[in-house]
Amino acid sequence: MLPAQVQNPVQVAPNDAALMRLALAQADLAQAQGEVPVGAIVVKNGQVLGVGFNQNLHRHDPGAHAEIVALRRAARRMGNHRLDGCELFVTLEPCAMCCGAMLHARLQRVVFGAPDPKTGAAGSVLNLFEFEQLNHQTQVQGGVLAAECAQGLQNFFRARRNQQRTDKKMLHPLRDDALRTPDAAFDGLTAYPWAAHYLSHLPALGGLRMHYLDQGSQSAAMPAGQGQTTYLCLHGNPSWSYIYRKMIPVFLASGARVVAPDLPGFGKSDKPKKDSVHRFTWHRQVLLELVEKLELENIVLVVQDWGGLLGLTLPMAAPQRYKALVVMNTTLATGEAPLSPGFIAWRDMCAKNPQFDIARLFGRGNPQMSPAECAAYMAPFPDAGYRAGTRAFPALVPEFADSEGAEVSRQAASFWRDDWRGQTLMAIGEQDPVLGLPVMTALKNTIRNCPEPMVLPLAGHFVQEHGEPVAHAAVLMMSKATAA
């Protein structure tokens, strides 16, 4: 990153050294926040007008370099975007962006500490200040307290390399071909207080870290034959376990256990970088292995959207584990009937606009949701790199008889029609143009002993956002089943 030794120490005016120490103090603040430790100050006639340190990570801002932060503060203080007569001190040679901003600000003088041989634009890689077409006023001096400034950066990068080595040895190391949403993205979510659980040792995960909620477990105390009910809640695209936050408290209040995983590529689970990793068979296998690994029994399978496309194919693999089904807007895509026009329209929209605004999608169909709740659905995806799952899923819905997943969905349809012995609660969000009444009516006819559905006239596709009465109905169904 930086040369081990800085050549040609320069003669430094005592006042410059003192001001550079103030910039170094700013760099320390950056380091304390895990940012690359660069600090800057803007001074005029010995008075500090603005200070700044790198905040790229915390502000999600490629422009939040120390110099820019300090320049903005000084300009606000001056009430002027021209900083005539000002000097800027920065611990590292500025990049092209920052040099550009300094030229626009018409600084009188720029003083930096360590040179930056990779991106320095004040002499190392290029020198923007020497172009007479660009610059008429700004003097540049480098190398002030260069050794001290370089030392801080070297220490930082050495510590970061050590941390990466430690991370590799930790419980759930991050695969090179995947991304992990920083924990901070999930800070302070509305009505989602539950602890994160992780596993990465399912064969199908191949080391990807999968997140799941696991609340209310008391299996150790349960006498045999009276096992605790477990609500297994499966989300769809583009949501995550957050979508069950209104139903989970109702399930827990009934004394049940709740397990709600985030599919790979969603929520707090790791996100493969490549769209092509997402396959119907793979996701189904992950869920099958999850049920076995957690040894879930007395399962009430709660599904919606992809949670159903995948989840409805699970019970036939281990029917003894399941005792009830709560099914909301979803389908079994067997490839026998054409996909609904509503779904085709959704798939086309996703193909044309793969980075569609997820928060807006939720807000549009759910005026009762707060902006913070809508934003929580975007939290797993800091940028487009994290969105392979949301990009891939619409095209994975089995369309033809020989599509991946169609055959297993046909087997599942046969299981629900002929072999299902459990209770069923069907709840339909009536406003859903994709998987609403017509699609759900067809599904009802596929499920043995499915009672009349609970129709929610205000609910759309994301039924769980109106899920409290559905959860209460499910609890009632289970208490009747136990009493019977």
Ligand SMILES: [Zn+2]
């Ligand atoms: Zn910069």
